[in-house]
Amino acid sequence: MKKAAFLLLVTIAASLSVTAQKNKEIQWPDLPIDEESQLITYTDVVQLDGVAAGDLYDRFMKWFNDEFKNPAEKLRNSDKDGGEVEALLRHRIYNKDKKGNQASDAGLTQFTLKVMFRDGRYKYTVTDLNHKRMSYFALEQWMDADDEMAEKHADYLAQVDTEIRRMIDGMKTGVADSGEKKEEDW
Numbered sequence: 001m002k003k004a005a006f007l008l009l010v011t012i013a014a015s016l017s018v019t020a021q022k023n024k025e026i027q028w029p030d031l032p033i034d035e036e037s038q039l040i041t042y043t044d045v046v047q048l049d050g051v052a053a054g055d056l057y058d059r060f061m062k063w064f065n066d067e068f069k070n071p072a073e074k075l076r077n078s079d080k081d082g083g084e085v086e087a088l089l090r091h092r093i094y095n096k097d098k099k100g101n102q103a104s105d106a107g108l109t110q111f112t113l114k115v116m117f118r119d120g121r122y123k124y125t126v127t128d129l130n131h132k133r134m135s136y137f138a139l140e141q142w143m144d145a146d147d148e149m150a151e152k153h154a155d156y157l158a159q160v161d162t163e164i165r166r167m168i169d170g171m172k173t174g175v176a177d178s179g180e181k182k183e184e185d186w
Contacts, residue, residue: 026145026154029161034127040139042126042164046172053083053117056175060085060115060122063174067167076112083117090132091163093156108132109139109160113167122175126164 034041048056057080064087065071077086090110097103112128129139139160142153 026151027158028143028145028154029158031143031157031161037127038140039127040129042168043124044168045121045123046175047121048176049120051120051178053119053122054080056117056122057083057085059175059177059179060117060171062179063171063177066174067170085113085115085117087113089113089167091160093159095152096155106156109156111160111164124168124171126168129160 031040032042033039034043051059061078064075064085068074068089074087074089075085076088077084079085088110089112090108092108093106094102095104095106108131110130110132111126114125114127116123131137131139131142139157142157144150144153147153
């Protein structure tokens, strides 16, 4: 009888802890979702009036080569005459400890960066985000709030979002930079 009462108490305690974890408010990152494809997609057209498409391409390639280790390995298509670049990029994600510090490796995420250049503007698209595994695992699958690992997945998505937004900001700054040295006026 004591064993049955003990097992009942353990079962109730376990179910309450699971319920408490599910009720915890999860902080999901504000990810841009394409309405048509329903995929996480970062895209924008950046205007740089008066700059030829070839110059925009050259500026992008300078930024790309400075930004990434072994950039040639990441490029899938690089066509200056056609005004297009496509790259497959990777970003490492991490598990966090109880204090929120980076604790252990959680694998690689990868995504496709496509950039098209026209005179005075360029368009970038970051899409096809996935967790590098034996088979394709789209990151959109992590957006399930009812998943028992939702809190961990929300953190992974936040890490990816932060890295992609950092990369986009760096790309915009790098492509906007004409590379001309400014003279000192003193």
